[in-house]
Amino acid sequence: MKIVHTIKDLQVDLSALKAQGKRVGLVPTMGALHAGHASLVKRCVAENDVTVVSIFVNPTQFNDKNDLAKYPRSLEADCELLEACGATFAFAPSVEEMYPQPDTRRFSYPPLDTVMEGKYRPGHFNGVCQVVSKLFDIVKPQRAYFGEKDFQQLAIVREMVRQLRLPVEIVGCPEVREESGLALSSRNARLSDGERQDAARISQILFASRPYAKEHTVEETKRFVEQGIAAVPGLRLEYFEIVDGNTLQAIADWHDTSYAVGCVTVYCGEVRLIDHIDY
Numbered sequence: 001m002k003i004v005h006t007i008k009d010l011q012v013d014l015s016a017l018k019a020q021g022k023r024v025g026l027v028p029t030m031g032a033l034h035a036g037h038a039s040l041v042k043r044c045v046a047e048n049d050v051t052v053v054s055i056f057v058n059p060t061q062f063n064d065k066n067d068l069a070k071y072p073r074s075l076e077a078d079c080e081l082l083e084a085c086g087a088t089f090a091f092a093p094s095v096e097e098m099y100p101q102p103d104t105r106r107f108s109y110p111p112l113d114t115v116m117e118g119k120y121r122p123g124h125f126n127g128v129c130q131v132v133s134k135l136f137d138i139v140k141p142q143r144a145y146f147g148e149k150d151f152q153q154l155a156i157v158r159e160m161v162r163q164l165r166l167p168v169e170i171v172g173c174p175e176v177r178e179e180s181g182l183a184l185s186s187r188n189a190r191l192s193d194g195e196r197q198d199a200a201r202i203s204q205i206l207f208a209s210r211p212y213a214k215e216h217t218v219e220e221t222k223r224f225v226e227q228g229i230a231a232v233p234g235l236r237l238e239y240f241e242i243v244d245g246n247t248l249q250a251i252a253d254w255h256d257t258s259y260a261v262g263c264v265t266v267y268c269g270e271v272r273l274i275d276h277i278d279y
Ligand code: PAF
Pocket: 028, 029, 030, 056, 058, 061, 128, 131, 132, 150, 153
């Protein structure tokens, strides 16, 4: 595997490979890689001739400077994992390389980006679209792989690709969980052992809400999850919404959609965690 830091170096190598007819897949990441990322990379390696994994902690998608500063960074370990997964390139540019000038482009996909994470992290999805569209332009992949864990992000990236008619196939890959049920996230690296146990309660409560939902209304199911989380002293709920999985709009009745998804954001200590479940 080759580690590249500049757009030019990556493009020189990629154009030689593309001239040989190789198909290129991209896995955009912010590093601090874990088994969830490994599953995306392995799938990309299996479905393409060349796999580019970008490792870039994108400042424009952080609305909280403290969160950006504390985001875990581990390039060396990341590259070892990528090598073991069979990636062709790790693309790890600097902030100056990606943003020589401020990116003034604005991306807005209402109503997908006005709810949930869009509401609580203003500007977040604009930043995600800035960097993802830039990466698509640099790499020009045939396919790009995103985790379903970031459920709203995946819906917004799909919408951006649809509206801008970008020539890339977006592949969504299933969320990966620890044995405890905790959804894998780079942010988990910041949890203490005790916090990890509290954090595992989030998915356990979501899973318990599935059978509960079969016998109860949307409102009651919301309350079940909200109260479950409130009962764990180490957790602080930011929001729990039950939405139509396609439009991401809140539903009032199970009959409003055939694809209901519960999306949750919870603080565990200082660490902000997201998860979701389909009903
Ligand atoms: O999901 C992430 O890790 C990031 O939002 C992404 C897609 C790599 C863009 O920075």
